Amino acid sequence: MKKYLIGLSIFSVLLSCKVGKSDSDEISVVEFTEDSAAYDEYIDESYDDFEGDLVGLEDEVTVRGIYNPSRTLITDLIHTKLEINFNWEKSQLNGKATITAKQHFHASDSLILDAKGMEIKKVEMGGKSVSYSYNDSLKLRIKLDKKYNRDEKFIVSIEYVAKPEERQTSGSAAITSDKGLYFINPKNEKNGNMPQIWTQGETEANSVWFPTIDAPNSKSTQEMYITVQDKYATLSNGKLVSSKKNADGTRTDCWKQDLPHAPYLFMMAVGEFKVVKDTYTRPDGSKMEVNYYVEPEYEQNAKAIFGETPAMIKFFSQKLGVEYPWDKYSQIVVRDYVSGAMENTGAVIFGEYVYKNDRELLDGNDQSTIAHELFHHWFGDLVTCESWANLPLNESFANYSQYLWDEYRFGLDEADYQAEQEANGYYESGMYQGYHNLIWYAHNDKEEMFDGHSYNKGGRILHMLRNYLGDEAFFKGLNNYLVTNKFKTAEVHNLRMAFEEVSGEDLNWFFDQWFLGKGHPIIHTTQTVNKENNTVTVGIKQRQKTDDFPIYKIPTNVAIWDANGKRIEKITIDSIEQSFTFSFSGELKNVLFDADQVLLAKYYEDKPANQFIHQYYNSNRYRSKMTAMKRASKMKSDASEKMVFDAMNDTFWDIRLNAISLFENVKNKLADQGLNRIKDMASNDTKPQVREAAINYLKTLPVSEATALFKKIIEIDKSYLVISSALQALMEVNPDDAVIVARNLEKDNNKNINVVLAEVYGQKGEAEENKFFEKQINEGKLKGYDELRMVIAYAVYIMRMDIDLQEKSHAIFTLLNEKGGSSLKMYLSRIIEYNMNTYREKVNELELEIAQLEEAKAFGQADDKKRIKQRYEDLINNLSTLVSPVESGF
Numbered sequence: 001m002k003k004y005l006i007g008l009s010i011f012s013v014l015l016s017c018k019v020g021k022s023d024s025d026e027i028s029v030v031e032f033t034e035d036s037a038a039y040d041e042y043i044d045e046s047y048d049d050f051e052g053d054l055v056g057l058e059d060e061v062t063v064r065g066i067y068n069p070s071r072t073l074i075t076d077l078i079h080t081k082l083e084i085n086f087n088w089e090k091s092q093l094n095g096k097a098t099i100t101a102k103q104h105f106h107a108s109d110s111l112i113l114d115a116k117g118m119e120i121k122k123v124e125m126g127g128k129s130v131s132y133s134y135n136d137s138l139k140l141r142i143k144l145d146k147k148y149n150r151d152e153k154f155i156v157s158i159e160y161v162a163k164p165e166e167r168q169t170s171g172s173a174a175i176t177s178d179k180g181l182y183f184i185n186p187k188n189e190k191n192g193n194m195p196q197i198w199t200q201g202e203t204e205a206n207s208v209w210f211p212t213i214d215a216p217n218s219k220s221t222q223e224m225y226i227t228v229q230d231k232y233a234t235l236s237n238g239k240l241v242s243s244k245k246n247a248d249g250t251r252t253d254c255w256k257q258d259l260p261h262a263p264y265l266f267m268m269a270v271g272e273f274k275v276v277k278d279t280y281t282r283p284d285g286s287k288m289e290v291n292y293y294v295e296p297e298y299e300q301n302a303k304a305i306f307g308e309t310p311a312m313i314k315f316f317s318q319k320l321g322v323e324y325p326w327d328k329y330s331q332i333v334v335r336d337y338v339s340g341a342m343e344n345t346g347a348v349i350f351g352e353y354v355y356k357n358d359r360e361l362l363d364g365n366d367q368s369t370i371a372h373e374l375f376h377h378w379f380g381d382l383v384t385c386e387s388w389a390n391l392p393l394n395e396s397f398a399n400y401s402q403y404l405w406d407e408y409r410f411g412l413d414e415a416d417y418q419a420e421q422e423a424n425g426y427y428e429s430g431m432y433q434g435y436h437n438l439i440w441y442a443h444n445d446k447e448e449m450f451d452g453h454s455y456n457k458g459g460r461i462l463h464m465l466r467n468y469l470g471d472e473a474f475f476k477g478l479n480n481y482l483v484t485n486k487f488k489t490a491e492v493h494n495l496r497m498a499f500e501e502v503s504g505e506d507l508n509w510f511f512d513q514w515f516l517g518k519g520h521p522i523i524h525t526t527q528t529v530n531k532e533n534n535t536v537t538v539g540i541k542q543r544q545k546t547d548d549f550p551i552y553k554i555p556t557n558v559a560i561w562d563a564n565g566k567r568i569e570k571i572t573i574d575s576i577e578q579s580f581t582f583s584f585s586g587e588l589k590n591v592l593f594d595a596d597q598v599l600l601a602k603y604y605e606d607k608p609a610n611q612f613i614h615q616y617y618n619s620n621r622y623r624s625k626m627t628a629m630k631r632a633s634k635m636k637s638d639a640s641e642k643m644v645f646d647a648m649n650d651t652f653w654d655i656r657l658n659a660i661s662l663f664e665n666v667k668n669k670l671a672d673q674g675l676n677r678i679k680d681m682a683s684n685d686t687k688p689q690v691r692e693a694a695i696n697y698l699k700t701l702p703v704s705e706a707t708a709l710f711k712k713i714i715e716i717d718k719s720y721l722v723i724s725s726a727l728q729a730l731m732e733v734n735p736d737d738a739v740i741v742a743r744n745l746e747k748d749n750n751k752n753i754n755v756v757l758a759e760v761y762g763q764k765g766e767a768e769e770n771k772f773f774e775k776q777i778n779e780g781k782l783k784g785y786d787e788l789r790m791v792i793a794y795a796v797y798i799m800r801m802d803i804d805l806q807e808k809s810h811a812i813f814t815l816l817n818e819k820g821g822s823s824l825k826m827y828l829s830r831i832i833e834y835n836m837n838t839y840r841e842k843v844n845e846l847e848l849e850i851a852q853l854e855e856a857k858a859f860g861q862a863d864d865k866k867r868i869k870q871r872y873e874d875l876i877n878n879l880s881t882l883v884s885p886v887e888s889g890f
């Protein structure tokens with residue numbers, strides 16, 4: 001599964017916008033600073049930050065005595081046949097499950113299935129009813145017609161109704177709901193929302209819509225007969241083996257998968273999807289279907305969104321030495337999805353955020369997520385974690401596949417850059433949620449496993465293992481793990497043993513500290529140069545609190561640059577404090593710890609600034625260059641100015657982007673040249689994110705120059721990100737012009753732009769802009785954080801308008817209260833409350849005015865004011881019905 005989270009940094013932004021205060025400036029400043037927040041965490045910017053990291057680790061100590069084992073195998077599933085149709089009116093599924101199974105070891109006349117919140121109609125064996133109990137609506141306990149031993153198969157059929165809407169749901173950070181089966185706009189009441197049905201099984205929610213043994217260490221082959229109205233397309237796992245029209249005008253599709261997989265991977269989706277066909281050619285020349293299921297509106301974009309999929313299947317198959325094991329590969333995009341994406345075998349679901357047109361794809365694609373879900377088809381679907389505590393055996397690999405794909409497709413810098421983002425995600429998750437062992441037997445709830453450890457940290461650990469073993473042994477080890485455990489389940493020791501078998505080396509030390517331990521090293525290095533004998537001694541201290549975190553064994557490389565150029569020294573750190581002495585010739589130019597920049601560690605190298613400047617020009621990894629820039633630019637010198645200036649021309653975009661913000665620190669002799677370069681970058685850099693950074697820098701230009709530049713960019717740039725940034729920048733320097741430009745941009749009707757238009761109108765819009773807000777809110781195309789931003793902008797806007805328009809806001813807020821997304825609903829009460837406070841102030845003002853008018857005997861005017869005051873009081877009353885009594889908090 002791929003998480004789709006609103007990051008913690010966004011919450012801090014929301015907190016800082018203080019919705020509910022009646023200060024219009026505060027509420028309107030809602031800037032999307034996800035990247036910049038992460039950016040500060042990037043590297044050890046200063047020793048203060050480094051000390052801060054120590055505190056983070058020291059404070060998070062928890063002791064638990066819980067152990068979550070894998071599910072005990074009593075009965076083994078063999079085959080699951082489902083025959084299903086739908087009651088769209090009631091959001092229910094009518095099903096018949098025919099389950100072939102056998103007892104795992106002990107003979108028994110009992111079969112216990114997970115079946116959540118169903119109505120059970122009938123349970124039969126060989127056409128005869130058998131008795132069952134289902135008192136808790138969770139476990140269906142069936143008494144078989146006799147005692148079966150482990151060599152005997154038996155078949156049980158169950159007729160049932162699944163009622164997902166009647167289930168109390170919970171969920172997790174990765175999956176916001178566990179209803180299992182979802183009916184979206186089933187009665188076709190919402191305009192523009194295509195009615196659809198889809199499922200989400202992980203972790204144990206598929207047993208809401210079919211009875212099964214809903215555990216990751218249970219596997220079954222599958223056959224699914226889905227009956228729908230003929231206009232609907234269906235999708236499930238395996239192959240579509242038949243499609244028959246029925247006498248009543250419906251159609252029954254049969255999907256069959258002969259290879260076993262875990263119940264949480266079963267899926268089905270129904271809707272008027274268009275199927276865009278693509279093909280993967282296997283090494284033997286045979287063709288495999290690769291299909292993209294999208295809504296008609298996105299039919300022409302499907303290949304631009306998903307078109308790299310066949311190349312990915314080929315790349316991963318080759319890399320792993322295990323050919324893609326399943327029948328087909330389909331990807332479907334659904335509405336109101338409860339996660340980011342899900343690796344249902346051969347039938348992957350994505351949330352609607354992947355819908356992007358060609359211009360939107362300029363600002364970023366979703367290939368990482370596509371790769372992630374695809375890689376699960378080996379790690380997760382073929383070899384499955386035997387328990388949720390072992391979830392990193394699924395998610396760490398899927399996470400690491402993003403690195404592999406980036407490295408192959410976009411180059412090492414891009415891969416390393418993304419890896420840094422992932423590492424920061426882990427550090428952030430540790431900081432806010434604490435540290436735990438990666439293989440986390442002591443979790444409180446299985447949903448907690450879907451965190452920055454299982455994904456981000458696991459991916460970084462695999463990268464270190466690859467670096468340690470070398471590519472050949474690493475990928476051979478993965479191959480061995482897959483071949484040994486295919487169609488079975490695994491725990492972390494299976495992975496270790498697969499690598500040990502290939503490499504010949506005992507790897508307990510690595511697995512103990514990284515997979516079975518918690519935390520990460522915090523390393524402080526120093527340098528002592530002895531000029532008499534030309535040696536440098538590198539002192540290394542591990543600073544993590546060793547009561548709770550391991551003393552790490554860290555085999556790593558040190559790069560040394562001297563008069564002879566660069567050389568690599570291999571060292572192994574295995575104590576809390578150690579030193580290593582190296583010789584050098586001529587001038588010592590730089591000593592770089594962790595030469596390949598792969599360690600998941602916070603480290604601070606105490607060394608002269610000139611070594612960092614050398615490092616920028618001579619080290620070849622993203623992280624070492626970034627560290628060099630940030631550390632060297634702390635010092636104002638000609639050399640650091642030149643370095644940052646040169647970095648604005650770096651081949652890698654994120655180095656250029658950071659050079660722009662660092663330039664302010666160091667600019668001196670090259671100030672004019674630097675400014676000219678940034679102006680050039682704002683219009684011409686190949687990467688939209690760099691153009692955006694340049695635009696933000698250039699807000700300090702004189703107003704007329706900035707206005708002209710930003711208008712020009714808005715006119716010619718194709719990137720929505722850049723246009724939005726330029727409009728936001730224009731709003732800051734020249735609000736009057738920004739409104740005029742904004743009105744022009746409405747015709748694009750692009751969701752990325754519309755958010756910014758809303759914010760411009762929030763502060764500067766006039767009465768005519770009410771139509772814009774009404775349209776946006778009625779169409780409901782903005783989702784999640786975008787929807788929240790837009791509604792905040794509307795709240796700011798409407799309180800500047802007159803009572804006629806303000807009265808209309810009641811209908812708008814009522815609609816949002818009913819149909820707004822979950823992010824919005826967290827804040828909607830406070831937003832409305834904020835408007836009500838403004839109206840209360842208005843009432844007070846009017847009272848004063850009325851009193852003054854009455855004193856002046858201007859009774860006619862006073863009566864007019866009274867009528868308006870009454871209208872405000874009515875509006876406050878009406879709005880108050882929408883405010884929930886409990887303040888939503890964090």
Ligand SMILES: [Zn+2]
Nearest residue numbers: 001002395398
């Ligand atoms: Zn995943």
